[in-house]
Amino acid sequence: MASDAAALLVDDFDSRGPIARPTLHDAIVARVRDMIIEGELAPGTRLHEGNLGKMLGVSRTPLREALKFLVSEGLLELSPGRGAVVRQFSAKDVHDSLIVLGNLEGLAGRLACEHATDAEIGEVRQLHDRMMDMYEKRDRLPYFKLNQSIHSAILRLSKNEALVSVHNVLQARLKRIRYIGNEGPEKWAGAVADHEEMINALKARDADRLSKVLTDHMAKTWERVRNAI
Amino acid sequence: MASDAAALLVDDFDSRGPIARPTLHDAIVARVRDMIIEGELAPGTRLHEGNLGKMLGVSRTPLREALKFLVSEGLLELSPGRGAVVRQFSAKDVHDSLIVLGNLEGLAGRLACEHATDAEIGEVRQLHDRMMDMYEKRDRLPYFKLNQSIHSAILRLSKNEALVSVHNVLQARLKRIRYIGNEGPEKWAGAVADHEEMINALKARDADRLSKVLTDHMAKTWERVRNAI
């Protein structure tokens, strides 16, 4: 019965990766990470290995290994003798992270202008156009997801693995908060304007301008989410 | 007998931290990380859970948890069914990481100029002076360690936890390579000159200059280590 649920968990895992088949470990990590990001496990929650394991249909051993992994990612904290707790980010933590993220995205933009092919830039353009459609319809969730895709794409186009890696870690920590932070119409319009400038700078391969837009965009993100914390 | 060695391992752990006592988990992570950084476990080495555990006097369970932790840090890779392998960094990986590190240190310098107290800058100055003494004596190891301390100190003075965190991760991945990369006299002199300018810019709280020196310094580091890979 436990193995059935575990098999289900693995099937759930989105494996569009290249060769390696999904492992139970990866599935658990992905699942718990999602539970944290989507707020199912609120910050401060103490993770009960027995219950959580039964819930996921996994024994404590692989679960504990996955939790250690998430501790290293900064999504959980470990208090000795008391197990894992969903990490609570202070306003300063969020602000600090956004500053670093802004800097990293700025660098990514600079590198993307240098290394991206025309075809790749075209793909980002398509993402952008689809996002604008969603903005016209004021369809928030697809807009949000396309928005994330664009930022991820620019990171990818930097062709810098290390950069992608550290960006992903910081991004994951803030994802929940950014998801919550629902700006009003005027700030939303501002964000969209930023994105227009981004895509233009990228098409023109204007590294300085793209870098600046991305960094500034992240600074404005702070204004959008600060009262949601 | 296993527990004896485990106790020894914990005692080995450098716990100048605030409150929390060292846990076996932390001790194992620190120990294996050091073994990787110091080259005792060469890149590409397949980690044998049985042997390594016996060597450290720990059973497989906490060891595996520690390995998962190090996988998340990017020091190990996991091939399903085949366990953990010490990650091999290509020249491009190193180059990419150094670019990101340079950017992060540049940001750190900028923030340090803003947030550091005069006393803290004084402490960095002292580290710098001691490092210069070691340079006069051409005493490489203490020079190297003080050098690292200075960079860490600047990161700390940024007062940005997220920045320190991601910097540490990237730093750990490259530590072994930088340790190996022994430059000749003329490049060493160049590095020392960079450090002179760093400390001057920091004292003057010239954010732009400090930022630029740190970023450029890291770019030169690539020249120093590239033939060691």
Next chain:
DNA sequence: CACAAGTATGCTGCATACAGAATTTTGTTT
């Protein structure tokens, strides 16, 4: 009735046991 001490329960941390996959070794055949 409040508070403290002792007790009981439950959870974490670690070790061990077991099943299945991977690798190596050995035997057979060409």
Next chain:
DNA sequence: AAACAAAATTCTGTATGCAGCATACTTGTG
């Protein structure tokens, strides 16, 4: 002698068991 196949061994991945600590509860006392 080389190549292939099959068996045996070894190792990983997962489950379970046990000891010690933390917490909650209960009971006794002021």
